[in-house]
Amino acid sequence: MNYREFPPGKNFRYIIDTYWFIDNLSICSESHVLPDCSMDIIFNFGSCFRSSGSSKSIINNNDIIITGMMTNFKSHFMEKNSRLFGVRFKPLGLNHFLNFGFHNIKNDIIDLSMVIPESYHKKFRNIFLLEKYNDIIEFFEGVFSDILTFHGNDTDFDVALALQNIYNSENPSVNEVYKITEISQRYLEIKFKREIGINMKEFININRFLKTKKEISLSDKNLTEIAVNNGYYDSSHMIKDFIKYTGSSPKNWK
Known part of the structure; x- marks a missing residue:
């Protein structure tokens, strides 16, 4: 399993902690994910993976999800040819982008489509046409920048x-x-x-x-x-x- 991290562009460092990629080309594997005071948006480019203890326990190819703040560790089960791209937000980072009670997704996973307009969800899904790390990050920051420009929220x-x-x-x-x-x-x-x-x-x-x-x-x-x-x-x-x-x-x- 190959795990890599990339820093966000300078315009997003106050919101985003890091970008990360997991490529699992070997056999099925299990990993523990620990609480880290952050929430992520995750794009699934590969095979489905399973997350224990979540209402959405199976994340399929081309799914886009949000992980809520965690208070205990979770087990993730990744199949061969799994590929994930994640955006790890700093505390209050997602609040610039979304406006809803984040306590409702504590220790849980939901589809991004449940909390953003359909037009933005469609734009984000075009990311699955890309393959290279830098292209994926650049595309995400472009869509994310547009949303913040026109619909960004002030933090508390x-x-x-x-x-x-x-x-x-x-x-x-x-x-x-x-x-x-x-x-x-x-x-x-x-x-x-x-x-x-x-x-x-x-x-x-x-x-x-x-x-x-x-x-x-x-x-x-x-x-x-x-x-x-x-x-x-x-x-x-x-x-x-x-x-x-x-x-x-x-x-x-x-």
């Missing part, structure tokens, strides 16, 4: 401020985030869940898990020290999160 200021605080804090907490906004805790929670797809506590937990997983893979420190450095009460708490988000112990990520 309070949620953007909350995200900024989460990313700028070494060990952020929900209470800390509430203090920097000028709206009620309840109203911020409602807006955060709608715009991001999950509640703030879960988002902070997943973001902490991602930072911890990266440190474990790069550091020689023991697990207890890494857990404390990343805001966990103890290593047992960290282990519990790793089992939830990866299905395995943090020792397996060393």
Whole structure:
């Protein structure tokens, strides 16, 4: 299985995290997809693949789907000659493009056609006529740019401020985030869940898990020290999160 990533063009770096391609020319394979605080649009150029625990469990050739924010790992089963192109959006990135409650697709997959006008869906489907990575990316950015120009949405200021605080804090907490906004805790929670797809506590937990997983893979420190450095009460708490988000112990990520 061949996996490659490409950076977005400079005009989209505030919205898109990365473009990715998977080409599976070998036998059928299974892979685990972990929560990563992002949502993707995925174009299926090849054989069908299956996703566990989703209302749309079979993604067929030429399907275009949106994956909601994940709070646990999923298993994907890819057949021989599978080929996927994915657009991984930053938090609030998809909100420039779509305007609906993202909490409705948490841990789920839906067809893009369910949430965009038919005319734009038809334009996106022309991408399947292309083969080269660069041509596919260039085509996507062209259609995406047109949509943003004429139908782009403004993002929510309070949620953007909350995200900024989460990313700028070494060990952020929900209470800390509430203090920097000028709206009620309840109203911020409602807006955060709608715009991001999950509640703030879960988002902070997943973001902490991602930072911890990266440190474990790069550091020689023991697990207890890494857990404390990343805001966990103890290593047992960290282990519990790793089992939830990866299905395995943090020792397996060393």
